[in-house]
Amino acid sequence: MRxxxxxxxxxxxxxxPNRDSPRTAPGxxxxxxxxxxxxxxxxxxxxxxxxxxxxxxxxxSRPESVHSRxxxxxxxxxxxxxxxxxxxxxxxxxxxxxxxxxxxGVAAAVPYTFAVLLALAARPAWFGPAVAGLCxxxxxxxxxxxxxxxxxxxxxxxxNRCLALFAIGMTTLLGVLRxxxxxxxxxxxxxxxxxxxxxxxxxxxxxxxxVTAGLAHELxxxxxxxxxxADLAARLAEPGRPVGAELAEALAEIAGQATRAAGIVxxxxxxxRRADPCRDxxxxxxxxxxxxxxxxxxxxxxxATVELDLAAELPPTLGDRVLIEQVVFNLxxxxxxxxxxxxxxxxxxxxxxxxxxGLRVSVRDSGPGLAEPAKVFExxxxxxxxGMGLGLAVSRTIIDAHxxxxxxxxxxxxxxxxxxxxxxxxxxxx
Amino acid sequence: xxxxxxxxVVDDDEAVRRALASAGTLLGRGxxxxxxxxxxxxxxxxxxxxxxxxxxxxxxxxxxxxxRKLADDGxxxxxxxxxxxxxVRIAVEAMTxxxxxxxxxxxxxxxxxxxxxxxxEKDARDREARGERAAxxxxxxxxxxxxxxxxxxxxxxxxNRAIAEQLGLSVRAVEDRRARLMRKVNANSVPDLVVLLAxxxxx
Numbered sequence: 001m002r003x004x005x006x007x008x009x010x011x012x013x014x015x016x017p018n019r020d021s022p023r024t025a026p027g028x029x030x031x032x033x034x035x036x037x038x039x040x041x042x043x044x045x046x047x048x049x050x051x052x053x054x055x056x057x058x059x060x061s062r063p064e065s066v067h068s069r070x071x072x073x074x075x076x077x078x079x080x081x082x083x084x085x086x087x088x089x090x091x092x093x094x095x096x097x098x099x100x101x102x103x104x105g106v107a108a109a110v111p112y113t114f115a116v117l118l119a120l121a122a123r124p125a126w127f128g129p130a131v132a133g134l135c136x137x138x139x140x141x142x143x144x145x146x147x148x149x150x151x152x153x154x155x156x157x158x159x160n161r162c163l164a165l166f167a168i169g170m171t172t173l174l175g176v177l178r179x180x181x182x183x184x185x186x187x188x189x190x191x192x193x194x195x196x197x198x199x200x201x202x203x204x205x206x207x208x209x210x211v212t213a214g215l216a217h218e219l220x221x222x223x224x225x226x227x228x229x230a231d232l233a234a235r236l237a238e239p240g241r242p243v244g245a246e247l248a249e250a251l252a253e254i255a256g257q258a259t260r261a262a263g264i265v266x267x268x269x270x271x272x273r274r275a276d277p278c279r280d281x282x283x284x285x286x287x288x289x290x291x292x293x294x295x296x297x298x299x300x301x302x303x304a305t306v307e308l309d310l311a312a313e314l315p316p317t318l319g320d321r322v323l324i325e326q327v328v329f330n331l332x333x334x335x336x337x338x339x340x341x342x343x344x345x346x347x348x349x350x351x352x353x354x355x356x357x358g359l360r361v362s363v364r365d366s367g368p369g370l371a372e373p374a375k376v377f378e379x380x381x382x383x384x385x386x387g388m389g390l391g392l393a394v395s396r397t398i399i400d401a402h403x404x405x406x407x408x409x410x411x412x413x414x415x416x417x418x419x420x421x422x423x424x425x426x427x428x429x430x
Numbered sequence: 431x432x433x434x435x436x437x438x439v440v441d442d443d444e445a446v447r448r449a450l451a452s453a454g455t456l457l458g459r460g461x462x463x464x465x466x467x468x469x470x471x472x473x474x475x476x477x478x479x480x481x482x483x484x485x486x487x488x489x490x491x492x493x494x495x496x497x498r499k500l501a502d503d504g505x506x507x508x509x510x511x512x513x514x515x516x517x518v519r520i521a522v523e524a525m526t527x528x529x530x531x532x533x534x535x536x537x538x539x540x541x542x543x544x545x546x547x548x549x550x551e552k553d554a555r556d557r558e559a560r561g562e563r564a565a566x567x568x569x570x571x572x573x574x575x576x577x578x579x580x581x582x583x584x585x586x587x588x589x590n591r592a593i594a595e596q597l598g599l600s601v602r603a604v605e606d607r608r609a610r611l612m613r614k615v616n617a618n619s620v621p622d623l624v625v626l627l628a629x630x631x632x633x
Binding site: 220221222231235249253257260 | 453
């Protein structure tokens with residue numbers, strides 16, 4: 001399927017499957033010696049992107065997230081959208097023909113209001129008033145073209161014409177006002193949505209901050225003990241001093257505390273890697289569409305366009321849909337961030353394809369490219385003023401865990417391109 | 431005041447507590463460790479000389495809260511605060527409440543030992559000063575208000591004649607009173623009196 005168009009202005013009709021709302025984590029990700037408070041914060045962070053346990057999948061209705069509700073608004077097909085333009089013009093012609101064929105006294109110009117109403121439903125805002133102007137012109141033109149006024153007195157003819165003009169004018173005015181109110185309402189909704197998304201982002205960041213602070217504290221304890229015991233051991237081992245049980249004790253303590261620190265680190269890594277990711281067949285095209293829907297407001301705010309080039313009949317992959325979506329989300333968000341400051345073409349192209357090594361998803365942008373391509377996957381490397389520098393590092397971990405590869409490079413035309421592969425699963429094989 | 435100084439350690443982390451205890455033992459002092467502020471309060475008596483190594487972040491009563499409680503109770507034990515992440519606000523609060531120092535974890539043994547020695551010396555000095563003050567207060571409490579009046583004027587450098595004029599007494603009466611109060615406080619000279627008043631902390 002190839003869909004290429006401006007995502008701005010229209011809402012996305014992509015079938016967004018139920019997105020999971022935040023859920024509590026099943027827990028057990030953290031080593032036992034990680035203290036409870038750290039565990040709590042860590043779990044609540046995990047909960048942000050947590051999907052339900054496999055048995056909760058599939059059945060029953062789950063609460064919809066804010067995103068899916070608006071992303072689901074149906075989009076009119078282009079053929080329906082251009083129909084009002086044609087219909088209204090046809091109607092104008094018909095009414096004009098009828099008007100011409102009737103005597104001057106008949107108020108045959110009033111049906112123009114239907115044409116105006118239709119024209120107001122067209123996409124360009126100027127089209128309604130333009131058709132109204134045309135109708136008024138034709139209403140008056142009839143006086144000139146067919147001066148024969150039948151049996152009606154002239155004043156009645158003029159009043160009839162004026163009434164028709166008034167009807168057309170009022171219809172246009174009301175229509176334009178309604179359109180404007182609609183646009184205001186939509187803008188307000190949009191702002192509310194952006195606000196909500198920003199809040200969600202902030203929430204995640206602050207949770208991440210808590211995890212980091214908790215982690216720092218947890219690591220500091222064994223480090224403090226190791227530091228003291230090592231100094232102590234050095235003193236006890238000074239030449240000339242009899243080597244006693246104290247030295248052995250201090251050294252054992254150092255080893256024990258180093259192991260404890262390693263346990264904390266392991267717990268965090270296991271959390272990042274998600275020891276037990278959910279395994280389902282995932283339609284990557286569908287995941288990409290979902291994410292594009294979620295990021296629609298962001299794309300629009302940046303004044304960018306996202307071009308989708310999705311391979312037809314893409315085989316599914318096996319993995320955790322939410323995690324794969326998170327990777328696509330990160331890549332597209334980065335691409336949009338990259339093109340936003342640019343003056344000209346703010347283009348982001350997302351492509352899925354079947355490659356020899358499996359499914360390939362690539363995100364290309366027309367931004368300035370990567371300053372240091374070798375460093376982008378390093379944790380805490382960021383070029384954004386408020387960035388954490390974790391998005392790509394986490395994404396690579398996720399793709400690695402799925403048996404794929406995520407890489408990024410500059411393209412020949414100056415932008416950047418990130419792509420990842422995922423192994424193909426054929427359902428009939430399993 | 432004859433009790434041996436003890437290094438008290440309060441930290442909720444067992445490993446850190448063990449390390450601090452080993453370090454304290456290195457100074458040849460007795461070490462008593464507690465896992466919480468409440469345990470420490472149950473065992474501590476202000477008469478016990480020593481110093482306290484106190485972790486700030488603890489479940490239940492925090493280090494700062496314990497420090498404030500000790501200050502309110504008038505227990506002047508020197509405190510070395512330790513913390514994993516000391517921000518400026520916590521540091522200022524701890525120092526305002528009279529902590530000897532605030533060490534950020536992880537810290538080196540030498541650093542800790544230096545502060546422990548300093549804290550123990552400070553405690554000994556403080557206790558000595560408090561002993562002297564108590565003795566001076568006790569001596570001076572034996573004076574009558576009139577003798578006390580004369581004592582202060584003598585210490586301020588007034589002559590017997592000036593004192594007599596100011597109090598409307600004969601010079602002889604002032605001399606008598608002065609001799610009596612010198613005897614009462616075991617002083618041989620005017621500088622002795624000044625030292626005594628200084629020890630009482632009023633001058």
